[in-house]
Amino acid sequence: MAAAVLAACGGADETGGDEAGEAEAEEDRPExxxxxxxxxxxxxxxxxxxxxxxxxxxxxxxxxxxxxxxxxxxxxxxxxxxxxxxxxxxxxxxxxxxxxxxxxxxxxxxxxxxYDAGLILAVRADEEEIQSVDDVDGRPVATRAATTSYDYLEENTDAQIQTFPDIVNAYQDLTAGRVDAVIYDLPNVLYYIETEALGDMKTVGDTLTGEQYxxxxxxxxxxxxxxxxxxxxxxxxxxxxxxxxxxxxxxxxxxx
Missing domain, CATH: 3.40.190.10 (Periplasmic binding protein-like II)
Incomplete structure (x- = not known):
């Protein structure tokens, strides 16, 4: 019985030590x-x-x-x-x-x-004249500020570039008819079309550039x-x- 009691006490101490060590390790984690x-x-x-x-x-x-x-x-x-x-x-x-x-x-x-990504052009669902990025010269095209989408438009088109701090505002301006197209990262454009645009937007042309996050x-x-x-x-x-x-x-x- 004495041996059992000692063993039990020893086990409790060891467990407590393990818990204390784990707590100390958590406290030592950098933030x-x-x-x-x-x-x-x-x-x-x-x-x-x-x-x-x-x-x-x-x-x-x-x-x-x-x-x-x-x-x-x-x-x-x-x-x-x-x-x-x-x-x-x-x-x-x-x-x-x-x-x-x-x-x-x-x-x-x-x-x-x-993550492998790329850029894609989006237009209103009833748009017929814009079939690719080659058709946006002289037209108002929206994108997000300080992004590779903006750089692409500036370097490869003569579009009238309009920038937004939030890409959702660009999509909303497109569906409202205030701009003729939006260019942005493919996964985000597709997600918005599927979950929010509800038939008001579509993509046109090929995926532009090979990009990685x-x-x-x-x-x-x-x-x-x-x-x-x-x-x-x-x-x-x-x-x-x-x-x-x-x-x-x-x-x-x-x-x-």
Missing amino acids: YTVATDTNYVPFEFLNTETGEMEGFDIDLIHAIADRVGFDINLETVEFDGIVSGMGTGRYDIGIAGMTITEERAENFDFSDPY GIAFPSGSELTEQVNEALAEMMEDGSYGDIYEEWFGERPSNEE
Whole structure:
């Protein structure tokens, strides 16, 4: 009986020690400020019913944080503010469906690509004259400020470019007839057409440019390599595919 009591006491102490160690480990986890967009469905958006940010990017960065071992202080910012903030080192991490470009890579670091995207042109459902981006010269075309969509229009067309801080406003101006077309990232355009436009919009022409999204870090951040390792593990073990399927309804095409 004495041996049993001693064993029981010893077990309680060991368990308590384990719990204390786990609590201490939790307290030692660093916290990083993660800047994300305010409204880029289905990558990041505010669920108005719960008041919580949701989306593919949100789930992805939380899963990465769990693997690397850090906590997240999520900060919502307009997209152009994220781009400028990463360049000044204001944020530790930026995830916002951000296309990897040479210009941006000169000002801050990117993770390995985590999503293949491209640009697409959208018009009203009854539009017949605009069949591709070749037909927008001289016409009012909307897009989001400080994006690769704006750069594409400026470099490849003579369109009358109108910019918006929120792409939803651009879509609304299109359906209201205030602009003739919108150019933006393919997944967001398709999502809006399917869930909000309800027959008022359609895409025309081919997907423009081959683009890839990356997670942003201040230049020289030690987090870049750690996040790349976690991202590679998730793509290897299928957990990335699970998150992808939840938000896009299918497994990624490059998944073995």
